[in-house]
Amino acid sequence: MSDDTATHDTVTGAPTLEMVATVAGVSRATVSRVINDSPRVTPAAIAAVERAIAELGYVPNRAARILASRRTFAIALVIPENTAKFFADPYFAQVIQGVALELSSTAYTLSLLIAPEADAEKTRNFLQAGNVDGALVLSHHSDDRSYLALARTLPVVFGGRPMSAEGGEGYYVDVDNVAAARHATEHLVSLGRRRVATIAGPADMAAGLDRVDGWREALDAAGLAADLVERADFTPAGGADAMRRILDRGVTIDALFAASSQMAAGALGVLRDAGLTVPDDVAITSIDNDYFAQNATPRLTTVEQPSVEVGRTMARLIVDRIEGRDVAQVTILPTRLVHGDSA
Amino acid sequence: MSDDTATHDTVTGAPTLEMVATVAGVSRATVSRVINDSPRVTPAAIAAVERAIAELGYVPNRAARILASRRTFAIALVIPENTAKFFADPYFAQVIQGVALELSSTAYTLSLLIAPEADAEKTRNFLQAGNVDGALVLSHHSDDRSYLALARTLPVVFGGRPMSAEGGEGYYVDVDNVAAARHATEHLVSLGRRRVATIAGPADMAAGLDRVDGWREALDAAGLAADLVERADFTPAGGADAMRRILDRGVTIDALFAASSQMAAGALGVLRDAGLTVPDDVAITSIDNDYFAQNATPRLTTVEQPSVEVGRTMARLIVDRIEGRDVAQVTILPTRLVHGDSA
DNA sequence: ATGAAAGCGCTAACAC
DNA sequence: GTGTTAGCGCTTTCAT
Numbered sequence: 001m002s003d004d005t006a007t008h009d010t011v012t013g014a015p016t017l018e019m020v021a022t023v024a025g026v027s028r029a030t031v032s033r034v035i036n037d038s039p040r041v042t043p044a045a046i047a048a049v050e051r052a053i054a055e056l057g058y059v060p061n062r063a064a065r066i067l068a069s070r071r072t073f074a075i076a077l078v079i080p081e082n083t084a085k086f087f088a089d090p091y092f093a094q095v096i097q098g099v100a101l102e103l104s105s106t107a108y109t110l111s112l113l114i115a116p117e118a119d120a121e122k123t124r125n126f127l128q129a130g131n132v133d134g135a136l137v138l139s140h141h142s143d144d145r146s147y148l149a150l151a152r153t154l155p156v157v158f159g160g161r162p163m164s165a166e167g168g169e170g171y172y173v174d175v176d177n178v179a180a181a182r183h184a185t186e187h188l189v190s191l192g193r194r195r196v197a198t199i200a201g202p203a204d205m206a207a208g209l210d211r212v213d214g215w216r217e218a219l220d221a222a223g224l225a226a227d228l229v230e231r232a233d234f235t236p237a238g239g240a241d242a243m244r245r246i247l248d249r250g251v252t253i254d255a256l257f258a259a260s261s262q263m264a265a266g267a268l269g270v271l272r273d274a275g276l277t278v279p280d281d282v283a284i285t286s287i288d289n290d291y292f293a294q295n296a297t298p299r300l301t302t303v304e305q306p307s308v309e310v311g312r313t314m315a316r317l318i319v320d321r322i323e324g325r326d327v328a329q330v331t332i333l334p335t336r337l338v339h340g341d342s343a
Numbered sequence: 344m345s346d347d348t349a350t351h352d353t354v355t356g357a358p359t360l361e362m363v364a365t366v367a368g369v370s371r372a373t374v375s376r377v378i379n380d381s382p383r384v385t386p387a388a389i390a391a392v393e394r395a396i397a398e399l400g401y402v403p404n405r406a407a408r409i410l411a412s413r414r415t416f417a418i419a420l421v422i423p424e425n426t427a428k429f430f431a432d433p434y435f436a437q438v439i440q441g442v443a444l445e446l447s448s449t450a451y452t453l454s455l456l457i458a459p460e461a462d463a464e465k466t467r468n469f470l471q472a473g474n475v476d477g478a479l480v481l482s483h484h485s486d487d488r489s490y491l492a493l494a495r496t497l498p499v500v501f502g503g504r505p506m507s508a509e510g511g512e513g514y515y516v517d518v519d520n521v522a523a524a525r526h527a528t529e530h531l532v533s534l535g536r537r538r539v540a541t542i543a544g545p546a547d548m549a550a551g552l553d554r555v556d557g558w559r560e561a562l563d564a565a566g567l568a569a570d571l572v573e574r575a576d577f578t579p580a581g582g583a584d585a586m587r588r589i590l591d592r593g594v595t596i597d598a599l600f601a602a603s604s605q606m607a608a609g610a611l612g613v614l615r616d617a618g619l620t621v622p623d624d625v626a627i628t629s630i631d632n633d634y635f636a637q638n639a640t641p642r643l644t645t646v647e648q649p650s651v652e653v654g655r656t657m658a659r660l661i662v663d664r665i666e667g668r669d670v671a672q673v674t675i676l677p678t679r680l681v682h683g684d685s686a
Numbered sequence: 687a688t689g690a691a692a693g694c695g696c697t698a699a700c701a702c
Numbered sequence: 703g704t705g706t707t708a709g710c711g712c713t714t715t716c717a718t
Contacts, residue, residue: 016711032712033688042687063405063710064710067406068693093436235638295579359695369704369705370705374696375696376704406696407696408697411710412698412710
């Protein structure tokens with residue numbers, strides 16, 4: 001027992017598992033079992049070890065753990081967009097924030113992979129190579145088949161329904177985009193608006209397709225025409241262009257549903273330049289209670305989706321899956337209409 | 344030599360240093376020396392090892408390195424702002440992007456620390472505790488003394504001149520804020536504008552103080568009055584408020600220099616509401632060629648600071664310092680005026 | 687349920 | 703300049 005000096009030592013570096021073992025009066029193996037909450041330890045041993053851990057302020061050495069266990073304690077968050085777009089979009093920022101928040105209370109570390117489809121292969125190789133214990137994929141393009149394939153060899157959780165998923169494939173967290181769009185549009189209708197245009201998102205994204213569907217559902221239900229659709233790319237500039245195209249059609253609209261607040265923000269300027277006031281001439285609703293919605297003039301009436309919560313949930317699910325716990329394959333988070341001054 | 348089967352093995356996991364040693368016909372120590380480019384290795388040995396590494400596609404195991412070397416291969420990026428502000432500000436995003444970019448080609452990993460001054464102490468403890476090999480501090484508040492102190496026990500590189508630094512203290516990367524503001528203002532003057540107001544940043548930030556100085560220098564040189572200053576907090580909402588205060592003074596201005604494009608974006612709406620057009624009634628220049636500058640209507644004429652490059656440079660410097668190489672204490676990066684439609 | 691002991695893949699003295 | 707040899711702090715069989 002050359003180690004029984006542990007408790008007397010003036011601690012040089014950080015306390016080690018061995019010191020905990022000595023203080024608790026058990027073996028290193030038992031301490032390890034407690035740390036990794038193995039089921040085969042007596043309550044008494046657990047208590048002793050936990051007391052020792054608290055007393056010493058022990059924190060397991062990450063590198064040693066990784067080396068010995070041949071796990072990585074790393075989780076990848078894959079963003080299939082280029083860097084510029086990624087940083088410009090508040091949605092990503094919020095999801096990441098949620099993931100980081102949730103992970104901070106676990107042993108897992110976040111490894112951010114901003115992977116334009118261009119080198120998607122490089123990204124998948126990295127993931128396959130055992131660099132992470134699991135992956136979170138913010139899937140937005142229809143081109144997510146490869147990540148779906150990846151999901152067969154590595155725990156993966158998608159953010160947003162993977163578009164190429166056949167029935168029952170893939171774990172994902174999402175909001176009900178159809179319902180969100182429907183609510184936003186219904187609000188315009190309930191205000192007495194009859195000629196409701198929409199600026200939709202790209203046709204290769206679920207949020208692009210589903211939100212047009214929701215808009216159409218609401219108008220159909222009200223017996224109104226659903227023929228004024230222009231697509232854009234979710235950016236303010238794209239929204240402005242789409243708005244111009246709508247005005248160019250020469251029909252008089254009294255309402256607009258934009259599939260994102262960024263696009264609504266762009267449309268706002270075009271309407272103003274055309275001499276139309278919001279909400280008097282044109283009422284507007286959109287999706288995303290983000291920076292753009294909150295800082296627009298007038299403040300947008302918009303559907304808030306819990307993006308931070310999406311991130312948290314994704315993180316929670318991937319950890320559960322990595323550690324072998326059962327989780328729901330599909331998690332749909334609720335949205336809510338936030339009243340601004342644009343409708 | 345029970346290991347001479349290495350080259351014949353059907354590779355199970357990743358290739359190890361030991362396999363490289365066998366293939367290269369040297370000892371593990373030599374391989375290690377090559378990897379860590381120790382000076383005491385013969386060119387021949389280096390070549391052999393490098394060939395073996397390439398042949399096997401060997402990548403050093405991070406955990407093992409960390410464990411054996413008692414280094415962390417981690418670099419902290421400290422952001423002394425709260426999470427919300429951090430995510431809303433494109434400047435941070437760009438600097439991080441630069442840091443990540445540069446670090447991706449090194450063995451170092453980025454550990455993001457978003458540390459409101461509130462728990463600055465916790466942050467410093469973490470840094471002192473040997474969790475990272477070096478720290479990057481995005482210093483903006485005058486309250487950076489503590490990090491300056493930290494710099495005596497850990498390699499630290501600041502982003503932005505540390506405000507509380509006495510002469511010669513601290514390594515930092517910055518732009519010439521005075522010159523940037525001067526150029527932006529001179530441009531307004533060169534357009535024939537005579538009544539140039541400014542929306543300045545907070546008085547406890549270098550960018551807040553220096554940019555007012557630059558504005559004043561330009562006006563003084565032109566013999567114009569430099570009396571219209573309102574301070575804000577670099578956000579659009581703050582900019583809008585400041586703009587209102589300027590208008591409330593009742594003086595007619597024909598130009599505005601905003602210390603950030605975010606604030607200029609906020610000011611834009613207020614001017615519009617006041618029935619003033621940009622640039623006809625009021626010409627505007629600002630600093631930061633970011634998302635806000637590019638998506639404002641009209642597009643802002645602004646001074647671009649190379650934020651991504653600031654990040655890259657900070658990363659390069661900290662790695663050099665960690666590895667014992669000599670680096671310049673002060674690095675000033677150039678800025679340039681980008682012409683938009685606001686002036 | 688617990689302990690003993692053998693590594694995980696690498697670095698760093700220390701000898702030659 | 704290069705090899706030998708102990709570990710780094712932890713997990714994980716395998717006994718007991």
